[in-house]
Amino acid sequence: MEKLTVKLTNIQQNFGAKEILNIEELSVYENDRIGIIGGNGQGKSTLLKIIHGDLIPEGEVQRETEFNYYPQIAELDELFNIDSLDWELVSQFAIPKNNVQTLSGGEESKFRLAQLLSVYQMGLLLDEPTTHLDQESIKKLVEELRYYYGTLLFVSHDRYFLNQLANKIWEVQDGKVVEYEGNYDSYKQQKELEYIENERATENYLQEKKRLETAITKKKEQAEKASKVSNKKKQQNIRPDRLASSKQKDTVQKNMQKTAKSMEARLSKLQEVTPNEKQQEIAFPSPKSVEIHNKFPIRGENLHLVAGNKILLDKVDFQFSLGKKIAIVGENGIGKSTLLDYIVNNNEGIILSPKVVFSVYRQMDYKLFGDETILSFLMKHTEYPESLVRSILNNLNFAQFEVSKPLSGLSGGEATRLSIALLFARPSNVLVLDEPTNFIDLKTTEALEKLIAGYEGTVLLTSHDPYFVEKVADEVYEFKEQQLRMISKEEI
Known part of the structure; x- marks a missing residue:
């Protein structure tokens, strides 16, 4: 018989007037490996905090085991678990042994994970553990967790991570949690x-x-017609032998009315079905202002790229083809973002077609203020018709009534989706996206994939998400050992 580790009963968690979670019953058993998914702000992190005991909701939380907990955002404490630290794991994660204050975001995340995994508990809670990690580090984390024997619950937007580890999926939406058997691919099929x-x-x-x-x-209509005929007959001088006929017509009329009422009752009891949401098709026009015919609009010739005293690229040549979706992959800190900035700024060694027009996505690189609406804000930054702008917003899961929302009222997730919408609303012929899937939920990631597929210009992107790269990229370049070389998708 399966051993219970956690049971949630009649859980209600509100923040102010907003209901975050409303769970009748939810159970977790020993050796469950549960991937928790859902939109930004739906309550996934809240659910982990309730299980760990950091939040006390209304209802009952029955814990039968202790849990180690990795929060998504936390200050690095270099002394945490220092006496138990698994230095072999630190080495496998390629964490430099210098001052922790000099660690990059990815290195800091790996150090916090190493600290946590160095001490064993029968329960483990991880909130977005792959954020900031490069693909090699994600693979090492997956291998480490394969050998973890206990109850594992983790929040993730990483489809590779979910597929490798989950045997159940919890979908958190509108305060409810729905359980699906299997990994993420199995969930998608269901x-x-x-x-x-x-x-x-x-x-x-x-x-x-x-x-x-x-x-x-x-x-x-039949009853009304029968009623008119019956009333007309009653107003005439009716012979006794025709009286029965008139009464018979009254009975027919009443039966018709009775049948109509019976069908109305059936209609009122008919179980209404909410139709599936339909996404508007995207067809990007080609504004004359951004037409480009150069076969290779972006080239690098004898490119020498340096950051501080570190050589990132040494005498590199490349040419990116018109209309191709190009992914640049590589380890954390190797220089991918620096290269994108170098290209956008048209620095030495970069040769751009004079007609290149960039539209650049950086994670939350501007603030949104004021009472201007989402739609009016985008219309100020585009040459596209309003119908297309509305289609972009629809594909990014903005409901029609939400396009009138003021910028000042947007949540973090909504502002992120709006920044993606702005990327596509600006007339351009080259999109530049630096780690666009960081911090966005799976639904938005899949919407972004669809928008990129519909975009007819050239796309340059960096990503540690192999599913995303597989879906959108025509060509993949690996940034490694001061060189940039094209590789197959199978090599990612």
Whole structure:
């Protein structure tokens, strides 16, 4: 029999007037490996804090084991678990043994993970553990967790990480948690089946509703007609032998009315089905202002790229083709972001077509203030028609009523989605995206993939997400050992 480790019963967690979680019952068992997914702000981190005991909600939390906890954001304490620190794991994560104040974001994350994993507990809670990690470090973390025997719950937007480790998926949405068996790919298959079944149920509901409404209208018309005939006969001098006929018509009329009322009752009890949300198709026009015909709009010739005293690229040549989606991959701190900035700034060794127009995405690199609406803000930065701008917002999961929301009222997740919308709303022929999947949820990542697929210009991006690269990239370049070389997707 499975051993219970955590049980949540009648959980309610509110922040002010906003309900975050409302869970009737949820159980976790020994050796469960549960990946927790959902949109930004849906309550995933809150759920982990409740399980760990950092938040005390209404309801009952039954804990049968102790949990180690890795919060998404925390100050690095270099003395935490220092006596138990697994230095072999520190070495495997390639964490430099210098002052912790000099560690990069990725190195700091790896050091915090090493500290946590150096002390064993039967329960482990991880909140976005792959954030800032390069692909090699993610693979090492996956291998380390494969040998973890206990209960593992983790929040993640990384599809590779979810597929490698999860045997269950918890989807957190609108305060509820729905459990799916299997990893992320299995979850997606189940969601697609749900979508198909809901399409069928919606079609059946609409057909039955239309059939009943038509039948009710017809019966009422027949009853009305029978009533007029009956009243007309009553006003005439009716012979005794025709009186029975008139009464019979009254009975027919009453039966028709009764049938109509019966069908109305069935119509009122008909289970309404909420139709699937339909995304508007994106078809980017090609404004004359950004037309470009150069076969290789971006080239590097004998490029020597330096950051401080560190040589990043040494005498490198490359040419990026017009209209290609190009991913640049490599370890943390190797210089990918520096190269993108170098290209955008058209520095020495970079040769750009005179007609290149960049649109650049950097994670939350501007603040949004004021009462201007989302739609009016985007319309000020675009040559595209309003219908296309609305389609972009629709694909990024902004409801029609939300486009009138003021900028000052946006959440962090909404502001991130708006910054992506702005990227595509600006007329351009080259998109530059530096780690665009950091901090965005899976739904937004998949929306971004669709927008990139519909964009006809050239795309340069960096990413540690192999699923994202596999989905969007035509060509992949590896940044390694001061060189930039094209590799196959299988080598990622």
